[in-house]
Structure formats: C-alpha cells, structure tokens
Amino acid sequence: MKSSPSDLFAGFTLREKSKLVVLGSSDSLSETILDLFRSLNFIEHVSLASLIRPEISRHGSLRLAASDNATFKLVRKWFWSRKPDAGFVLWDFPATLLQALTLDEWLDVRQENLDVVFHNEGSSPLTPLSIHYRNHGLLHRATDIASVL
Numbered sequence: 001m002k003s004s005p006s007d008l009f010a011g012f013t014l015r016e017k018s019k020l021v022v023l024g025s026s027d028s029l030s031e032t033i034l035d036l037f038r039s040l041n042f043i044e045h046v047s048l049a050s051l052i053r054p055e056i057s058r059h060g061s062l063r064l065a066a067s068d069n070a071t072f073k074l075v076r077k078w079f080w081s082r083k084p085d086a087g088f089v090l091w092d093f094p095a096t097l098l099q100a101l102t103l104d105e106w107l108d109v110r111q112e113n114l115d116v117v118f119h120n121e122g123s124s125p126l127t128p129l130s131i132h133y134r135n136h137g138l139l140h141r142a143t144d145i146a147s148v149l
Contacts, residue, residue: 018043018087019112021094021103022142023119023129036145043087048095051078072102079106097128118142 020043051074075093082088094100107113117133120142133139 017085018116019107019114020087020089021114021117021133022089022091023094023117023133024092024142043089044082045089045091046078047091048075048093049091051075072099075099075103076106079103084110085112094129097132100129100132114138116140118145 048071071093094103114133115138117138118140119130119133130139
C-alpha cells in the first residue's frame with residue numbers, strides 16, 4: 001500500500017508559523033519529495049522564481065529582474081509585507097552566505113527563527129551557505145523531509 005504525504009507527516013505537527021527554507025533548485029528534487037513539500041499547503045510557498053516573474057513581465061528583462069539588488073528588493077518586499085510570524089516554505093533563497101545572513105537579520109528583527117533548512121542532494125553540503133545552517137543545527141537533506149517533519 002502506497003503512503004500519502006500526509007501519512008509521512010503523521011508524527012510531526014507542523015504549525016502555521018513553521019518557517020522552512022529549501023536550498024538549491026527544485027528541478028533536481030524527485031516528484032515524491034516535491035509532493036511532500038507541496039502537501040504543506042497551509043503555509044505560504046514562496047520561490048524566487050515566483051517573485052521574479054512579475055518583474056520580468058513589467059520590465060521585459062530577465063537580467064534586470066535577476067540582479068542581486070533586484071533579488072534582495074523582491075525578497076525584502078515579500079518578507080516585510082507578510083503577516084508577522086506567518087509560516088512559509090522559501091525556495092531558492094538564500095543562495096549565498098550574504099543572503100542567508102541578511103535573512104537571519106530580518107528574522108531577528110521580527111524575533112523569529114527558521115525551523116528547518118533543507119538542501120537537495122545535487123548541492124554540495126560543504127558550501128559556506130550549507131555550513132552556516134549546519135552550524136546552527138538547521139540543515140537537513142531534502143530526502144530526509146519525512147523523518148525531520
């Protein structure tokens with residue numbers, strides 16, 4: 001008998017205030033893992049791509065929308081416009097240690113914390129970004145989602 005994503009989360013109570021980050025591209029995650037993340041439908045799912053798409057439509061340029069300054073601006077706008085302490089699954093951001101430190105500062109200002117940071121197996125676990133989250137005890141492999149949650 002095949003288990004459903006909700007069965008895999010049966011031992012863990014995710015709160016509406018849970019804050020999860022998925023490092024690396026979702027393109028390299030299996031459909032099963034993606035289905036597990038999608039089953040977290042009671043918290044907001046935000047991807048960098050979803051924030052950039054409207055900017056591309058407005059400006060007609062991927063290069064402008066994907067620049068570092070534009071990335072920070074878009075994510076900052078999303079972060080500060082959400083309800084305080086609202087939960088989320090954040091995809092593809094942070095992608096650098098500087099972005100992670102910035103996100104940490106934003107969370108600190110709001111007196112919030114990340115609950116879990118997942119990385120996919122296509123990403124080396126020894127990048128400065130993954131080491132940062134490992135040092136904070138937050139880093140887990142995406143394939144471990146069922147056991148972590």
